[in-house]
Amino acid sequence: MTPDLPPLPPLPRLRDGLLAVLRRDLLLAMQRPGDVLNPLFFFAVVSTLFPLAIGPDAELLRAIGPGVVWVAALLAALLSLHSVFLGDFEDGSLEQLLLSAQPLPLIVLAKTAAHWLLSGLPLVIVSPVIALSYDLAPASLVAMPVTLALGTASLSLIGVVAAALTVGLNRGNALLGLLVLPLAMPVLIFGARTVSLAASGDGIAAGVYFLGAYCMLAVTLAPFATAAALRISNE
Amino acid sequence: MTALLSASGLGLFRGERRLFGDIGFALNAGNLLLVEGANGSGKTSLLRVIAGLVEPDTGSVRWRGLDVRDHRQSYCASLMWSGHKVGCKQDLTLIENLRCERALRPIAARDQQAVFRRLDLAGLTDLPMRALSAGQQRRVALARLLLGNAELWLLDEPFTNLDAGGEALVNQLVDEHLDAGGACVMASHRGVATDRPIERLSLS
Secondary structure (H helix, E strand, O other), rough: OOOOOOOOOOOOOHHHHHHHHHHHHHHHHEEEEEEEEHHHHHHHHHHHHHHHHHHOOOOHHHHHHHHHHHHHHHHHHHHOOOOOHHHHHOOHHHHHHHOOOOHHHHHHHHHHHHHHHHHHHHHHHHHOOOOOOOHOOOHHHHHHHHHHHHHHHHHHHHHHHHHHOOOOOOOOHHHHHHHHHHEEEEEEEHHHHHHHHHHHHHHHHHHHHHHHHHHHHHHHHHHHHHHHHHHHHHH | OOEEEEEEEEEEEOOOOEEEEEEEEEEOOOOEEEEEEEEOOHHHHHHHHHOOOOOEEEEEEEOOOOOOOHHHHHHHEEEEEEEEOOOOOOOHHHHHHHHHHHHHHHEOOOOHHHHHOOOOHHHOOOOEEEHHHHHHHHHHHHHHHHEEOOOOOEEEEOOOOOOOOHHHHHHHHHHHHHHHEEEEEEEOOOOOOOOOOOOEEEEE
């Protein structure tokens, strides 16, 4: 006969746990605005330096624009990944999160959402302005933020898995890049290509659907992978 | 009767080195398990194994007779962990830290202000944690223990950084927790003063 557990004291609701972790991470970021602005600054600088370096060749700029902006976005997203769990690891909060009564994938999802709101969303918002500096067609001013929104969300979700795997390692930063890049390639290829297509007046639905599907896949699988990775790297 | 917390054959290796092996105990409600041993004998590692943060290489930990690996969520809802690190965000205030905690685990029906007064934290609630001394941060960890509604306390060196008053307070809080039917596992190289039965586990 297996003994039964007595009823648990009332647990907090799942939604409360999700919102509490999200709120905590956003509050923390507000205390250190420099960390939040760092990826955005990087993105803006890299993608505006290219037109300056290449010169006023509108044809060339239009051709390379989507690719350059997407590479800059990918690297900017990588830049902030290292710190997702580092602070929690160092001050012991991570142990408390691992031992909380809320499901770990849920907590991870909240932390990923915070990461995207702080590092991905600002890029999405400024991207039309950047696209203008490459003289991209009006249609791509819409395609750029739409694909970036889906793409950066996927990058956050995938990247957080790698961040969880490398959190206990010294200099895990280089390894993190190696882990993320192969999985980020489809996002980069489809994202940049979709914006190019939009610039030349073609339909963008196929690319957006692919990015959406990739994002959905990441939302479904990544939190569980991250939770497992966190448990391993906390041993 | 099934023991509240029990373990058998617990062993942990760190690389080639055996940190400890064949550790077993059974802890009933109202009892305290004191893990003793010199520095580096594996007290913290054993506590982390009991908490489920580290998988043991051999043996298992059981909560009310059920393996904790299979019932992680209900086990986590029944325990409070207090480790070497306080586990609070240094940039947030005490209140903000505890507010996040409340959404993560069952909470006790206690008056938060009364807990703060008892732990001498009442005037510090609006300061960011980094403005607090190490001992005061330790008291915040105690506040979290009191505000959580857990049967099992896992305390790793709870006396660190505390002054004489704080040490007495820890003894008193553990005593009250045990009187209320809770259980406690404590790793400490210092004895604990309680009237309740103490089981001792020596790591060598």
